[in-house]
Amino acid sequence: MNKNVIPVGPFHPLLEEAEYFTLTVDGETVVDIELDIGWMHRGHEFISEQKTFTQSIFLVERICGICSTSHPLALVHAIEDVDNIEIPERAAYIRTLIGELERIHSHLLWLGLAGHFIGYDTVWMWAWKYREPVLEMFEVISGNRNHYGMMRVGGVSKDVEPAKISELAKNLDMIQTKLEMIAKAVNDDPVLKSRLKGVGVLTKQAAIDFCAVGPTSRASGIPADVRKTDPKDAYGMVDFKVIVLQNGDVYDKLVLRVLETFESIKIVKQCLDKLAENNSPILNDIKEIKPGEGIGRYEAPRGEVFHYVRTDGTNRPIRHKVRAPSYVNIPTFQASCKGIPIADALITLAAVDPCYCCTERSLKFIDINHDPLKYDLLKISREKTESFRRQINGL
Amino acid sequence: MGWYNKRLAKSIWVFHMSASPCNNCDIEILDLLTPKYDIERLGIKLVGSVRHADVILLSGVINQKVAPRVKKIYEQAAKPCFVVGVGTCPSGGCCFNDSYNIVEKREDVIPIDMYIPGCPPKPEAMIEGVAKLIGVLNG
Amino acid sequence: MGLKKLLIDIPALIDSGISAEEIECEYIYHRKNHGAFSLLEIAEFASYCRQCKDAFCVAACPKDALEHLESGVIKRWNMRCVGCKSCVLACPFGTIFPEVINYISANCDFCINQFEADPDFQPLCVKTAPPNTLKIVAMVNEDKKNHVYFCGENVAVKSPSWRMKEERV
Amino acid sequence: MDKKEKFLQKFESKIEKIIDKHERLYFNVKNEDFLEVVNHLINDLGCRLSTATGMETYHHVEVLYHFSHDESGQYFCPRVIMPDKNNPTMNSITQLVIGAEWIEREIHDFWGVNFIGHPRLEPLMIGDHPKGAERKNQFRFKRVEHE
Amino acid sequence: MKPEFVFYLLVFPGLLFTSVLGLLIGWVDRKVTARFTYRVGPPLFQNFNDFFKLLGKETIIVKEGVHSLFIVAPFIAFGVMVLISAIIGTALFYQYDLGADIIVVMYLLMIYSVMIILGGASTGNVYSSVGAGREIKLLLADELAFILICLVPIIKSGYQIKLDSILMAQVTNGAFIGSFSGLIAFIIGILCIQAKMALTPFSIPEAETELVEGPLMEYSGPPLAFWKLNQLMMYVAFPFLLILLFWGGFELIGIGILWAVLKYLSIVVLMIIIKNTNPRIRIDTALHFFWKIATPLAFIAIILAVFGY
Amino acid sequence: MVYNNLLLLIFIPLAAGIINIILPRVIAKLSAVVSLCINFYLIYLVYLGDNAPFAFFDTLILSFSQMGFFSLIFIQLLSFIILFFSLKGVESSIEKMFFILYPLTVAFCNGVVLSNHVFSFLIFWGLSGLTLYLFGLLGKTKEAPKTAKKTFIIIGGSDALLIMGFVIIWLLKGTTSWSIFELKTALDNPASIIALTFLLIAAFAKAGGFPFHTWVPDFALDAPIESAAFLPASLDKLLGIYLLTLMVTILFEIGLLVNMIIISLGTLTVITAVMMAMNQHNGKKLLGYHAVSQVGYMIMGIGSGSALAFAGGLFHLVNHTIYKSDLFLTLGSVEKQTKTAELDNLGGLGKKMPITFVMALIGALSISGIPPFNGFFSKWMIYQGLIEKAALLQPVYQLWLLVCIILAVFGSALTLASFMKFLHAIYLGRRPKIYDDVKEAPINQWLATSALSLLCIGFGIFALRFPLSKIIFPAIESNGIIVPEFLGLYIPQLIVMLFLIGFIVGMGIYLFTKKVRYDEVYLGGSEPLEKFRVAGTEFYNEIRNMKPLKTIYDMAEKKYFDIYEMGSKSTFALSRVLQKGHPGQLQLYILYIIIGLLVFIALI
C-alpha cells in the first residue's frame, strides 16, 4: 500500500499549543500515528532546582496555565510530605475550593474547545461565556484570573474574605443553572451524539497498559481518582462522587467531564459553607524543610499530577520531578487513534485534553562550571539591583 | 498607504503561535474571541494558516526546538505581518530565564513589534495592545 | 570525614581581600551554589555574634526568620528568610555579612561523599580559596589558644570569638 | 498496611535501604531483581506506574520508579542504582507496562541511561534538536570530566 | 453579443451587485452568528475591509507547486461565479436567459469545486490535498440530491429547462414551493446548497481545526481575497437559484420588493441557523446522509412531481 | 474501376502496411504518414462528390453514406494525430510491428464504414478485431498475452454472434440483397429480437458497453498506450457505435421498450464503469474504465429514439474519441517520462510537464462535461433529448427515464471526481524526489495532444457552427431524421465571452495589486519532508467502503461481473479449442469465419 503521511503541527489550530504528530493515512483512515514532543520543553525541573520552594510554587504554576493550581498543589503536597507538615483546616478548604473551581473552568474550557474542534463554535462560545464567571470568582478570591498564586507550603497565601462568600455562592448558583442548560443542550443534540459516539475508543485494558489517568481512564471504566484514594486537603471532609463511565469513546469523555463539573460545584458549595463558619489561620508558617524525599499528587482536571522532591536542608530542592497527566495520557493515542478517519482522530487527540506545556516541563542537568546564562531584561534589572546594592553598601 | 493601513487596522487576522508558553496566554487569547470580550467587533479574526495572518500573536519563551519553526513560520507569513509578543514570556522570559533550553535572544528568532506584558496579560490589556497597534496603523 | 575538619581562617580570608564569592564549590546539586557562604554563615553566628539577649537582629527581622536557639546561637530559618538584610542593618556589631544572608540559601555538604572515596581529597573551595584561608586539617580538640573553634562536626573556625571571650561556651 | 507488610516479607532478601514513611515506601533494588519486583507490583498488586525519576549523585546514577497502589493510596518506589556513571545500564520495564515507554525514553534522553529491552530508545524531549543536544552534553556529567 | 449583456454581467445582477450584496450578507452571517453566541459581531463593512486588506497583501506562491494554476484558479472561479450570478440574476430580474439553461448552470457550478481542488492541490500541500479530496467527495455527496431537486421544477414546469420558462411556469401556476414535491425539494435544496457552500455542518473540506482551511491554506493576498469573495457570492447566487426554481422569483413592484427581500433573507437566515446549531460532520457521514437519506427523499419529491402533486 | 476513391481509401493504408513489412523503420513511419495524408486528400475528393461506389462483379461492395463518411473523417483525423504522437517514443522493440499494424488497422476500419455488402462489412469488422488482438500482443507486461487473448475471445465471440445476427436478419427479410442498407427489419418476432440482441452484443463488445466491456480496461493496462488510444478509445468506439447507429436507423425498426432497454443499458454502463474507474490505482486502467463509461452516453443517446439525443450521441462519440485519445496520449507522455502509470507513485508533475498537464486538464474537463468544452455540449444534447422524450411518456416510463437521466448526470459528476483524482495523482500534489529531472514530453507528442485539446475547445465552443451543422446533422438527416430545435439554451460563445470578462476583471485586479513572493510549502512549521504527501489515489475510500457498495466492489474485484472470466470457466473446453486454432494467421481466421457461416446457413 502506498504510504501517505500527514504532519500535524507543530503549529496546527487543533490545539493551542505546539504539538507534532505524523499521521500515516490510507485515504482518510489513520493507520499509524507517531508523536513527537519537546516543543514546549522549558526545563522546569531544572529551573526549579535553582529556585526556592516558594518561588518554585510560582514556577510550577507556570508549567501550564490551564489548570494552573494543580501543579502548585501537588508540589506543596510533596514538600509537606518530606517533613510531614500539617496545614490549618481553613487552608485545606481554601485549597480544595480553588482546586475545584479550577476543575470547573478547565472542563468548561475543554467542552468549548471540543466544540470548536468539531466546528461547533456555538458550543464553544456558550461554554466559554459561562466559564467567565468562574474566572471572575478567581479574581475575587485571589486577585488574578489565572495563575492565582494561592498555594504556600503549609497553607495558602490569601484568605477568602468572609464578606465575599455569599456573593461567591450566588455566583456559583448562577453558573450551575446555566451549566445545566448547556449540559442538556449538549447531551440532547443528536448530531453531536452521532458525531462523537463510538469515536476513538480507548479500551479499559489499553488504559491500564498506558497507565492513563484522570477522565481519560475514568471514561474507560477505571475508577481511579486521587481525591478519593489519597485524600489530602479537605477532600476527606467533603462529600462527592467519582464519576466512572465505561465506553472510553469521545462522547463518554465529554459526558464524564460535564458530570464531573457538577460534582465540583457540589464540592465548592460545601467548601464555601465551611469557610463561612471556620476561622482558623490560613498558613502554618514553617521554618525549614529537612533533608529527605517526598511525593505529592493531586487530581488535576486531566488526571493525576505527580511531583517528587528531594531536599538537602536548604530552601531549594535537589531534585524535583514533575509528571503531568497528559504525559501518560497522550501516548494512549497510539491505542485509540488507529483505524479511524482523520476527522475522528483529531477529535480523539483533543478528547484527552492534552496539554503539552506540562507534558514537556522537565529536567535538570548538573553543571559544575556555573557558566552564566545570558538573559536580557531580567539580567538588566538584576544588574541594576546589584548596582543599587553596591551603592548602598558603599555609603 | 494611509488608506490601506486603515483597512488593515479594521481587519486584523491573527495567527496564534505558541512557542513554549504555559498555555495561559493562549487561553486568554482565545478568551478574547468569546462573548465577554468579543474582539470580532474590532474586525479581528483568528485564522489557522499563517498565510492569512496579519498579526502573529506570539506567546511563550521560545525554546531551542521550536525556534527554527517559529522563524520559518514568520518567514512564511504574507507581509505585512506584525508580531505581538503576548505575556511576560516573550518580553522578559518570565521565570524561565534560568532554563537551558530557551533561546537567549528572542528577537533574533522573530522580530517582535510589540509586547503586551503580564502573566498572563488580562484580556483587557491585550485589547488595549491591539488598540494601540490599530492606532499606530491609523497613523 | 573522620578526624578531618574544614578549617576556615577568617582573619586570613579578610586579609586576602578576596570576596567569598570567588571561592568555588563542588557541590553538585545546585548550580551556582556558594558553599562557602553557608560555611561563613555558620562561622559568623558561631564566632562573631555576641548572642545578644534582646537581639536586635531578631527584632528587626520582618519575617521572624531569626531565632535564638536554646544554646544561644542565632539560627536563620531558610524557609522564612527573604534576604531583605534588615538584620544586617540592625546588628549593632556588624556581625552579619550581608553577602551570606541570601534569599536562596546555599549548602555545603563538606564534601563527605568525596572523602569517602578518597581520604586525601582536597575540596574545590580549598583549592580556589587564597592559600591557607581554607584547609583540611586533622584535629581532635579545639585549639583555643590559636582561636580555633569547632562548629558542628565538620567545621573549625579560626577567628576571635566573642563567645569565648565572654566564656559563654 | 497489610499489602505493604506482605510485600516487605516477600522481598526481604532483595530489597534494602528501606525508607517507610506514611504511605510511601522507598527501597533499593538490584537491577537483577528489579523486573521481578516490578512484575509483582504490577501484576499481583495491581499497581499503576506513575512515573520514574532519574537522578545523578556523586558516585552513581539512579532511577527511582513510582508505583501507585490506587486502592490504598500506597506508593512503592523501587530505586535502581547504577554505579557506572559513564554508561549506566538497567533493564527496561516496557514489556510489563507499555506506559513506561516515554518515561524511560525521557530518562535516556537526559541521563543517558540505557534501558535494555526498550523498543525504541530514542531521545524524547530535545534529543533530535542539534542545539539542544549540544547544550545537554554541556550540562550532563560535567562532574566526571572534572575529576 | 448585445452590449446590455455586459451591463448584466458587470453591474446588475452580476459582478458588482452580487459581490456587494455578498459582502453585506457575509456581514449578516457573522452578525447573526455572533448574536447566536451572545456576541456583538463585526461592523457592517467588515467584509469590505477584509477584502481590500487582502488585496494589499503579499501573494505567496509555493515554489514546488504549479504556479500558474495556483494563481489562475481563484480568478476562474470568480469568473464562473460572476457568470452564474449574472445568469441567475438576469433570469430572476429581467426574465431573460443569458445563454444558459438549468443544466448548464448545474454544470457551471461544478467548475467552482474543480477550481478549489485544482488550486489547492497545485501546491502540493498535504492538507490542501486532503481538503481537495474531501471537496470532491462532498460534491459527489450533494450532487446526486441536487440533480434530483433540480429535476423537480423541470418536471413541474412540463419539462422546461430554460430558466425563464421555469419562472414563467411558476408565474402562471403558482410557486412550486406550494406543492408537496416542491416543498420537499426546496428543503433538500437548502441542505444541498449548505453543502455546496461548505458551511457547517458540511464545512468538511475547509475544516479549520482539522485541515487548516484545507485547499485555501496556502493562499494569501489577492487570490485569497477572491476566494473569500467567491464564497460570499455564493451566498447570493444559491438562494437566488432556489428562489428561481421553487419560490416563484421576485416581483419587484411595490410590496413585492419587501417580499423579495424577505424571501431571500429567510433562506439565508435559515442557512445560518443550520450552520450554528450543528457540529461539523464527517465526510462519510455526509455521504451517508446525502445518498441514503436526502436522495430517497428527493426521489419521493420527483415521484410526487411526476404524478402532479 | 480501378481508380475508385472509396477503394483507395482502404487500399492505400493497406498497401502502406504491407510494404512496411520490408521497409526500414524510419521509412515505415514515413509511409504510414504519407498514406494517411493521401487519405485526407481522398476524403476531400469524396467530399467534393467523387464518391462512386465500388462494385465487384456487379456486387456492390463499398458505397458512400453520410454516416460512413462521418466516421471516415474521424477515423483519419484521429489516426493521423495518434500516428503523429507515435512517431517518436514507441518502444523500439515493437516499433516495427506497430507501424505495420497501424495502417492496416486504418484500412480495415475504413473498410467497415465504407462497406455496403454484409460480407465485406463482416470481413473488415473481423480483421479490425484481429489487429486489435495483435496490438494487444505487443504489450510489454506479463499479463499482455492473456489480455490479448481475452480481448480476442470477447471480440471474436461477438463477431460470431454478429454474423449469426446478420444471417438471421437476412433470412427474415428473405431478400437476395446482401446490402446492409436494405435489410430493415421490424421487431415483431422472437428471431428478430434474437438478431437484435446478437448485433447489440457485437456493438457493445466492440464499443465496450456493459457487460461486454471487460476487455477495455485490461487492454488499456497491458497493451502499448498508443494502441490503447488508437483502438479502444477511438477507432473501436467509432466502429461499435457505427454499428449501433446502423442498427437503430437502418437495420431495425425499434419500439419504445427497446429504446428504454438500450437507454438503461447505457446508464448501467455509465454508472458501473465510472464507479469502477474511481477506485483504480493505475492511470491506464482508470482511463480504460472511462472509455467504457462514456460509451454509455453514446448508447443512451443513440438508442433513445430521440433525434436530439441521437445527434448528441453521435457528437459525443466524436468528442469522446478526441478527448479520450488526448487523455491516453498525455498519460502516454507521462509514462514515457516516468516509466510508470501507477498513480500511487506519481505526483506533482504539473510543474515539470506543463503542456502535457494543460492538455490532460482540458481532456479531463471535457470528459467530465464541464462547459464550455466539447464533452458538455454533447451530453447536454443527450439530456435534452431524453428530457424531451420523457415529457411525452406515461408516468411510469417517465420515472424510468428520469432515473436514467439522474444517473447519467450523476455519472458525469463521478467522472469529474475520478478525473480530479487522476489529475491530482499525476500532476498535482507533491512530487517524489525521483522525478526531479523529468522533462516535458517531446514536441511531436505535445503537438499531438495540443491538437486534440484544441479540438476539444473548438468543438465545445463552436459546436453548432462546425461539427454539428457540417458533419453530424447531415449524417443524421441522411437517415431521414430531422433534428428539432433545442429544448434548452446554451450559447457557448456568449458564455465564454461573459466568463472571460469576469475572469479578466479579477485577473486585472490581481495583476494591479500583486506582490509576489515564492516560498516553501506551509505545513504548520514542520519541514516539508518527502514523505509528507497525499497521493490522492485513496480519495474515494469512503465511497468504496460504504455499506452496499463495498460488497459490490469486493465482488467486482474478484471479477464476478467479468463476463469473460465467468464465461471462460463455463466455456473452458471451447475456448481451449479456439486457442489452439489461433496462431494469429489471417487465412485461418477468415477460414473460420467462412466455415462458421456455412455451418450456420446449413443449420437454418
Ligand code: SF4
Ligand atoms: S495538566 Fe494540562 S492543564 Fe494541567 S497543568 Fe498540566 S498542562 Fe496544564
Ligand code: SF4
Ligand atoms: S514575577 Fe511573574 S512574571 Fe515575573 S518572572 Fe515571576 S512569574 Fe514571571
Ligand code: SF4
Ligand atoms: S504592582 Fe503590579 S507588579 Fe507590582 S506587585 Fe502589584 S501587580 Fe505585581
Ligand code: SF4
Ligand atoms: S507570560 Fe505567563 S501566562 Fe503567558 S505564557 Fe508566559 S508564563 Fe504563561
Ligand code: SF4
Ligand atoms: S567543602 Fe565541598 S561542598 Fe563545602 S564549600 Fe567546600 S567544596 Fe563546597
Ligand code: SF4
Ligand atoms: S547578630 Fe548582632 S544583633 Fe544579632 S545577636 Fe548577634 S550580635 Fe546581636
Ligand code: SF4
Ligand atoms: S535577611 Fe532574612 S533573616 Fe535577615 S531580616 Fe531579612 S528575612 Fe530576616
Ligand code: SF4
Ligand atoms: S527586598 Fe525589597 S521587595 Fe523584597 S521584601 Fe525587601 S523591600 Fe520588599
